[in-house]
Amino acid sequence: SDGFLQGSRQLKLPPDKHVISNKVQIHSPQNRTIKVKLDKKLLNFTPVCDVIGREAVSAVTRARSEFCKELIVNVSCLSQQGKLYPERLYSSCPHSTGFIGKPKNLGCFKDDKTQRILSGYYAVFKTNNSPEHCAFMCLQSGYRFAGTEYSTECFCGMEEPSQVKRVPDSSCNMKCSGDPKQSCGGYLTTNIYRTGIRRFKAQEARNSSLKTGKEKPARIAFLLTVNGRASRQVKRLINVLYDPSHFYYIHVDARQDYMYREMLKVEKICRRKNIKVAKGAGLRYASIWGGASLLTTLLSSAKQMLQYSQHWDFLVNLSESDFPIKSNAQLIDFLTWNKGLNFVKSHGREVQRFITKQGLDKTFVECEARMWRLGDRKLPKGIQIDGGSDWVALSRDFVEYLSSPEPNELVTGLLKIFQYTLLPAESFFHTVLRNSKFCDTYVDNNLHVTNWKRKLGCKCQYKAVVDWCGCSPNDFKLEDLSRIRNTAERNLFFARKFEPVIDQRIIDRLEDWLYPDRENRTKMKGHDMYWQNLYHHADLSPMTDDTVLTIGNSLGRLIFTRFGFNTGHIRLLEITAYFVKNKFRGILILVEVDIKTFESSTYQNDLPDRVEALITLQRNFTASKMWSSRIKSLAINTDYDQKEQTFRNFLGGIDPMSNLILAYEFDASLVTPRNLSVLWIDPNGALADVNNLQLEEMTLMGSVKPQLDEPLSIGKWRVFLIADTLIAGNLSFVVTPLAFWKNRQMSMKKARDIHNGPSGIRRTREIDPKWISILRKAGINQEQTLDGTIIEDRTGPELNAWIDEFVGQYYTIENICIANEMHSKKRNDHDLHECSQTNWSSLSFDPKADVHNLCEI
Numbered sequence: 001s002d003g004f005l006q007g008s009r010q011l012k013l014p015p016d017k018h019v020i021s022n023k024v025q026i027h028s029p030q031n032r033t034i035k036v037k038l039d040k041k042l043l044n045f046t047p048v049c050d051v052i053g054r055e056a057v058s059a060v061t062r063a064r065s066e067f068c069k070e071l072i073v074n075v076s077c078l079s080q081q082g083k084l085y086p087e088r089l090y091s092s093c094p095h096s097t098g099f100i101g102k103p104k105n106l107g108c109f110k111d112d113k114t115q116r117i118l119s120g121y122y123a124v125f126k127t128n129n130s131p132e133h134c135a136f137m138c139l140q141s142g143y144r145f146a147g148t149e150y151s152t153e154c155f156c157g158m159e160e161p162s163q164v165k166r167v168p169d170s171s172c173n174m175k176c177s178g179d180p181k182q183s184c185g186g187y188l189t190t191n192i193y194r195t196g197i198r199r200f201k202a203q204e205a206r207n208s209s210l211k212t213g214k215e216k217p218a219r220i221a222f223l224l225t226v227n228g229r230a231s232r233q234v235k236r237l238i239n240v241l242y243d244p245s246h247f248y249y250i251h252v253d254a255r256q257d258y259m260y261r262e263m264l265k266v267e268k269i270c271r272r273k274n275i276k277v278a279k280g281a282g283l284r285y286a287s288i289w290g291g292a293s294l295l296t297t298l299l300s301s302a303k304q305m306l307q308y309s310q311h312w313d314f315l316v317n318l319s320e321s322d323f324p325i326k327s328n329a330q331l332i333d334f335l336t337w338n339k340g341l342n343f344v345k346s347h348g349r350e351v352q353r354f355i356t357k358q359g360l361d362k363t364f365v366e367c368e369a370r371m372w373r374l375g376d377r378k379l380p381k382g383i384q385i386d387g388g389s390d391w392v393a394l395s396r397d398f399v400e401y402l403s404s405p406e407p408n409e410l411v412t413g414l415l416k417i418f419q420y421t422l423l424p425a426e427s428f429f430h431t432v433l434r435n436s437k438f439c440d441t442y443v444d445n446n447l448h449v450t451n452w453k454r455k456l457g458c459k460c461q462y463k464a465v466v467d468w469c470g471c472s473p474n475d476f477k478l479e480d481l482s483r484i485r486n487t488a489e490r491n492l493f494f495a496r497k498f499e500p501v502i503d504q505r506i507i508d509r510l511e512d513w514l515y516p517d518r519e520n521r522t523k524m525k526g527h528d529m530y531w532q533n534l535y536h537h538a539d540l541s542p543m544t545d546d547t548v549l550t551i552g553n554s555l556g557r558l559i560f561t562r563f564g565f566n567t568g569h570i571r572l573l574e575i576t577a578y579f580v581k582n583k584f585r586g587i588l589i590l591v592e593v594d595i596k597t598f599e600s601s602t603y604q605n606d607l608p609d610r611v612e613a614l615i616t617l618q619r620n621f622t623a624s625k626m627w628s629s630r631i632k633s634l635a636i637n638t639d640y641d642q643k644e645q646t647f648r649n650f651l652g653g654i655d656p657m658s659n660l661i662l663a664y665e666f667d668a669s670l671v672t673p674r675n676l677s678v679l680w681i682d683p684n685g686a687l688a689d690v691n692n693l694q695l696e697e698m699t700l701m702g703s704v705k706p707q708l709d710e711p712l713s714i715g716k717w718r719v720f721l722i723a724d725t726l727i728a729g730n731l732s733f734v735v736t737p738l739a740f741w742k743n744r745q746m747s748m749k750k751a752r753d754i755h756n757g758p759s760g761i762r763r764t765r766e767i768d769p770k771w772i773s774i775l776r777k778a779g780i781n782q783e784q785t786l787d788g789t790i791i792e793d794r795t796g797p798e799l800n801a802w803i804d805e806f807v808g809q810y811y812t813i814e815n816i817c818i819a820n821e822m823h824s825k826k827r828n829d830h831d832l833h834e835c836s837q838t839n840w841s842s843l844s845f846d847p848k849a850d851v852h853n854l855c856e857i
């Protein structure tokens, strides 16, 4: 499956001691295990039942809002009383077997042979072939393709039925493997036989219609579910996918104001009206990772898409990080000959194992933008559970069936179940397909290539959002290009994931590969650049990081100080991360004089009132001669992404509450395994922590998290990398005070709390004398560390001035342009360029994300 695969496992909930004050323990007479019961006194409402079970009790305890607590209690009670889920559902698939085996069995079979075999259809499967290859071989030799489907009974034996020796399912692969005379196979269900025939017919139809040109090209409705701030990449995706006969429906996570506004602009520009953005309550959801809301989003969007456009044949869902790997013409061609089929990807393992790994046997409930795990549940009898990826291509008929207002027991029953299911979109469509009249249309291929790297992608990174350890695919990079190009012969049309902040070159190369004839983008200004907005003044959601606000405002002040304009009357408009040739180049600050807050007549006439500046970050790392070639990178920052092994905090601001990470990469020339030490020295010169790095061949790249007392002391910190007794490298970083707390101006009380260094009991640790002498040689004396005695409580302009001192040291203003056209026409005494004329400003031309002529084709 997509979300789960090998790495996923249950997240350990807070230990019992955390919950113990809220529960009483009771003995269950049946199984003698100790159960946990929720203490009602801790709730502000009367629960409808006694909530029992460690997981449910833990969830109620951890939830903060009354609404969420009550929802958890109500769902738990319904589940305990057996009222939450249907006990049995009925499959309307005419040839449902109730059994799903291993989906590796592929086969060709001759029509006449299948006719002779009674009670089911017989085929010899050839394992180890890809479905596409097998289908090709079948058709070549006049056989029909059995698909990637399942056997009801497994056997080993020769091709003739008389020679078949039946063996129990589980031992089938084992017994057959290695014996070239034997094939592993089974009886085909009618389902598969039909699918095989259907495809065969599709192929025949294709051949004949190709000659006559009868078949109408398939029309696609793209459902883009997007999140984050990479709006320029989404525009690029739309640019690449756009076709006037297709339909585009964009759902932006309800919390993403910036992306939403950018998508509204796209909708407005498109005069053909075949791009629509989901708007308003009931159509826009806070679709958290793995959440029940993601399925709600897909189903609600699908309904809208049916209403908006009568003409589409397929619904294809994509995200901000998908990109095509075949041309639009190839996609249309493929779907034209497969109208009526439904493309989903199955898990490819034993069903029970899939269910457990995916958490399908657990009840989850979503509130407070989190999926809470409440405990075990029983899935309904009578149907096949299936699942895999939530990236799909569904036929219009099937989408209509799902959206039908007429009650359908199977769909209604499954919706009840999937409302309380983790990663529901990864199983819902598969399960409905398997058990409905659409079972014949199931194709085990979701048209996607996914870049799974389990070791990196399964790090429990969503524990802040779900009570589960899920996985995410990695971003493709330039070195993966040949891997993607090698799929040219296969029916794969999209790949994920791509992020220009990680690697834009692969996206460029793919686009060139797919569309070599399109305008020569490589010559266009801005083609090798990328801009990603980090802050916009109009955003209410998500809440801006206080460090970003603090540093952004400080940089805004410093920019206007350049013009001798020394006042606090500036308004920060936008912050953008700017990349050139795939490398982070700097930060762009768009800022204006806030005319409203002071007498505009006092503002000098020759000064620009809105500018954008290119700001670079100072490099603050030096290595000894011997180590300079061995250390590829060494950096300290926050927001370390373990999956992509990079920092996401482009602005690089560090505040007293930051969780710091040191990330390193050493060159392979460091052949012998080494132990290195990292010494963290606070602004007072005290050794605050020591970390050890064990470098071996496989661990030349990694990260360490120091244990530092909070709040961090303000000022310049130094970090030494020690090899044996020598300093191999040193780094510095600055912890800046905060001008904002929860996006409001800092109060004196809060300033006292966080601007005076660590409070309470500090960790005492014995310092190894060898560090003392090494540090002494570097001029840092542990016996004489300074300790501030003045209570730090600056606010307002005083606090700002203090912040500006630090910011001025670590950021450099490299360039400024005039962002206000009116102004630049009137006067330009400061010899500044117009931002639109530069090649760096966020207001300069970006050919990849330019959608102005999108719907003119």
Ligand code: UDX
Residues within 6 Å of the ligand: 002, 003, 225, 226, 227, 252, 253, 286, 287, 288, 289, 290, 294, 318, 319, 320, 321, 389, 390, 391, 423, 471, 472, 473, 497
């Ligand atoms: C993996 C799987 O590939 C995917 O099938 C599964 O749904 C989640 O896990 P991953 O890269 O981890 O994907 O998720 P991501 O692509 O970031 O998000 C999945 C979808 O949810 C996207 O369309 C994304 O835009 C949306 N999303 C995610 C939100 O709308 N809001 C969020 O907060 C997070």
